[in-house]
Amino acid sequence: MHPSHKKRVVPAVAVASLLVMWQAACLFGLIPAFMLPSPLNVMAALLGDAPLIASHTLTTLAEAAIGLAIGVVLGFALAVLMERFETFYLAVQPLITLSQTVPTIAIAPLLVLWLGYGILPKIVLIVLTTFFPVAVSLADGFRSVDRDIVDLMRTMNASDLQIFRYAKLPAAAEQFFSGLKISATYAIVSAVIAEWLGGASGLGVYMTRVRKSFSYDKMFASIAVISALSLALMKLVGLLEHICIPWKQIERIES
Amino acid sequence: MTVPALEACHLKLVWEDLAVAEDISLHVDEGEIVCLVGRSGCGKTTLFHALAGLEKPAEGTVLLHGENITGVPGRVSYMLQKDLLLPSRTILGNAMLPLILRGIDRDEARARARDLFATFGLSGTEDLWPSQLSGGMRQRAALLRTYLMDNDVVLLDEPFSALDAITRVELRRWFAGMARELGLSALVITHDIDEAVDLGSRIYLLDGNPMQGSVSHLIAEAPVDAQDRGAAKAAVGALLGLA
Numbered sequence A: 001m002h003p004s005h006k007k008r009v010v011p012a013v014a015v016a017s018l019l020v021m022w023q024a025a026c027l028f029g030l031i032p033a034f035m036l037p038s039p040l041n042v043m044a045a046l047l048g049d050a051p052l053i054a055s056h057t058l059t060t061l062a063e064a065a066i067g068l069a070i071g072v073v074l075g076f077a078l079a080v081l082m083e084r085f086e087t088f089y090l091a092v093q094p095l096i097t098l099s100q101t102v103p104t105i106a107i108a109p110l111l112v113l114w115l116g117y118g119i120l121p122k123i124v125l126i127v128l129t130t131f132f133p134v135a136v137s138l139a140d141g142f143r144s145v146d147r148d149i150v151d152l153m154r155t156m157n158a159s160d161l162q163i164f165r166y167a168k169l170p171a172a173a174e175q176f177f178s179g180l181k182i183s184a185t186y187a188i189v190s191a192v193i194a195e196w197l198g199g200a201s202g203l204g205v206y207m208t209r210v211r212k213s214f215s216y217d218k219m220f221a222s223i224a225v226i227s228a229l230s231l232a233l234m235k236l237v238g239l240l241e242h243i244c245i246p247w248k249q250i251e252r253i254e255s
Numbered sequence B: 001m002t003v004p005a006l007e008a009c010h011l012k013l014v015w016e017d018l019a020v021a022e023d024i025s026l027h028v029d030e031g032e033i034v035c036l037v038g039r040s041g042c043g044k045t046t047l048f049h050a051l052a053g054l055e056k057p058a059e060g061t062v063l064l065h066g067e068n069i070t071g072v073p074g075r076v077s078y079m080l081q082k083d084l085l086l087p088s089r090t091i092l093g094n095a096m097l098p099l100i101l102r103g104i105d106r107d108e109a110r111a112r113a114r115d116l117f118a119t120f121g122l123s124g125t126e127d128l129w130p131s132q133l134s135g136g137m138r139q140r141a142a143l144l145r146t147y148l149m150d151n152d153v154v155l156l157d158e159p160f161s162a163l164d165a166i167t168r169v170e171l172r173r174w175f176a177g178m179a180r181e182l183g184l185s186a187l188v189i190t191h192d193i194d195e196a197v198d199l200g201s202r203i204y205l206l207d208g209n210p211m212q213g214s215v216s217h218l219i220a221e222a223p224v225d226a227q228d229r230g231a232a233k234a235a236v237g238a239l240l241g242l243a
Helices: A003-027 A039-048 A050-084 A086-101 A103-113 A120-143 A145-154 A161-194 A205-214 A216-242 A246-254 B046-049 B093-094 B097-100 B108-115 B135-145 B165-182 B192-199 B231-239
Strands: B004-014 B019-027 B033-038 B059-066 B078-079 B153-157 B185-190 B202-209 B213-223
Touching: A003 B185, A039 A216, A039 B135, A050 A086, A050 A205, A050 A216, A050 B108, A103 A120, A103 A161, A120 A161, A145 B019, A145 B078, A145 B097, A161 A205, A161 A216, A161 B097, A205 A216, A216 A246, A246 B078, B004 B033, B004 B078, B019 B033, B019 B046, B019 B185, B019 B202, B033 B046, B033 B192, B046 B059, B046 B153, B078 B135, B093 B097, B093 B108, B093 B135, B097 B108, B097 B153, B108 B135, B135 B165, B165 B192, B185 B192, B202 B231, B213 B231
Parallel strands: B019 B213, B033 B185, B033 B202, B078 B153, B153 B185
Antiparallel strands: B004 B019, B004 B059, B202 B213
């Protein structure tokens, strides 16, 4: 098989066979249906409840988008400040690392307590989880720039801003997108976790409702939607990366 | 007496509290290519940083056409062994960078850079990325960028040593011709004696080992007779104790 075909076919076959085995296990009664619904049951639940799931999905997506946007801006600002001011870097770096050691699950109820059942605690939780990968990947990226390039640009009388714009920012671009991919998936997951604790709509709210009515097929349907959303967001970031850093595609082809 | 294009007077160089070189006095006349030869670690690059204004020498002055430019970057052009092309910019984008940094209008900068692509043997590479070029071509692009810094004195720090032997000879011959054509004055660091006698009209020898506590000095200044480069090579070899 051609290597490029192989890269597509093998993962697809692996996922498909897992689904088939799961379906078979349910079909032959190896696992009771009330414990684990079969893939076909999940599909049926997804289609049956489609309009409702779609409206909840929109809420979750909106929260994730707003939270992610704020998180990226905050992460970017922090990374730039850390790059620019050594003291700021030394002071803030341990604090933001510490902020990431606090489990999302533990802080979410507190946010609900402080900020209520509206959209605000969801957004705050998403910002808290998404700014970090962006800030860290960008800060590392800025530091990865070749010292000699900075010296060379100084012999061209480049200002700090010009060195940042022409050398440091492009040098950090690839790492930034790696961080952004992680943040994008965090955004969806954090939105759902925040919704579990209360709210009027969203996939997390839907999940808690169907769980209480023991509709596990619908639970799995919402899990499938969450996975699909995360994958789609990662794909979108990949597409954005492709557009924003065209020279990397060439370098990959050349090597 | 004519004023040299570049002159260093009694430079003393210190790098992180370590005395690297002392009493360095040299000059490059207008339109002249001069080579500076020395072993690895003798402080050639520290000297270049001082000449380029990136670091201030502990003592001494650097004069450009008689004007004191000690510690002032941007007055002489500087190029390193590594091409240091920005991977995020096309060859044209890299070449025109010095113009953009000076605030020259983009269209004008693009037109000026484009016009020089043929002279530098880079025709057709304008819209390629640096990773798509061979080492020799990348070095030509770096030379074009250096030229567009618009200084008549250029410092080249082992500009060809990362290239394969054939490309190296080809490129330095081409460079010598082009420098003459464009009226550049150049000081070239090299550790390759062949290259020094091939390229330079004079050679300075820097010797010492600062890491071992012996401060570097200029031990000799050897003229190169264009008719008899072999003799110059032998002389330089003898001075470095290689005979």
